[in-house]
Amino acid sequence: AQSVTQPDIHITVSEGASLELRCNYSYGATPYLFWYVQSPGQGLQLLLKYFSGDTLVQGTKGFEAEFKRSQSSFNLRKxxxxxxxxxxxFCAVVSMDSSYKLIFGSGTRLLVRP
Amino acid sequence: EPEVTQTPSHQVTQMGQEVILRCVPISNHLYFYWYRQILGQKVEFLVSFYNNEISEKSEIFDDQFSVERPDGSNFTLKIRSTKLEDSAMYFCATGSWGENQPQHFGDGTRLSIL
Incomplete structure (x- = not known):
């Protein structure tokens, strides 16, 4: 079965510093991958998606993510x-059954120090 | 940009009562989903709906749950007899055709069972 792992529960960075959030997936073929962001009390907003082609994808708000098949990873960077x-x-992968449901990782909470 | 709209934003209900959560999908979308997020946990798939029928449901989606699209626009989730453990944020998501189309999420309904 497909799965997504986000190994970091919390990450704290200083404002202006660089960021990398880790995501590993489990799927035999080329996955369809997404990153979503959730502000407190809000819904899920799509940051970026990967389907095929260029392994470095650009998203909204200055984020990018790199798909690495050899490492089964799709890390988010800024x-x-x-x-x-x-x-x-939240990192998510599309389930390749008829429903195309999303399978989510457990999420990483980002805290930003002033 | 088209949005998925969910109502109400917050619902407080006594245990054992019925609740109906409503979603207005993006107009040309064909796939409809309900997910839930228990406080502090990851987003979990509940059910998918396509071509006016359930295409997949999770173990969570037992006989107390039902979905329908009664008038061709609203997409509803009904919980027949609520339990304390149904307290969660419920997200509606919709997508256009195909596994490579991202799902668009509503802002969610926070359901609190007393």
């Missing part, structure tokens, strides 16, 4: 974090 980036970040 070169310079802003205080408004503090939120919970």
């Amino acid at each position: 070169p310079s974090v802003h205080w408004s980036d503090a939120a919970e970040y």
Whole structure:
């Protein structure tokens, strides 16, 4: 069965520092991968997606993610974090059955130090 | 940009009562989903709905749950007899055709069972 692992429950970075949030997936073929962001009390907003092609994908709010098949990873990066980036970040993979449901990781909560 | 709209934003209900959560999907979308997120936990798939029928449901989606799209626009989740453990954030998501189309999420309904 497909699965997603986000090994870091919390990450704290200083404003202006770079950020990398880890995501590992389990799937035999090429996965369809997403990163979503959730601010407190809010819904899930799509940051970026990977389906095929270029393994470095650009998203909204200055985020990017790199798909590495050899490491089964899809890590999210940002070169310079802003205080408004503090939120919970979820990595997800599409389940390749008829429903195309999303399978989410457990999330990483990002805290930004002033 | 089109949005998925959920109502109510917060629902407080006595245990054993019925609740109906409502979702207005993006108009040209064909796939509809309900997910839930218990406080502090990851987002879990409940049910998917396509072509006016359930395409997949999770173990969570037992006989107390039902979904329908009664008027071709609203997509509803009904919990017939609520339990304390049904307290969670419930998200509606919709997607257009195909596994490579991202799902768009509503802001969620926070359900509190007393």
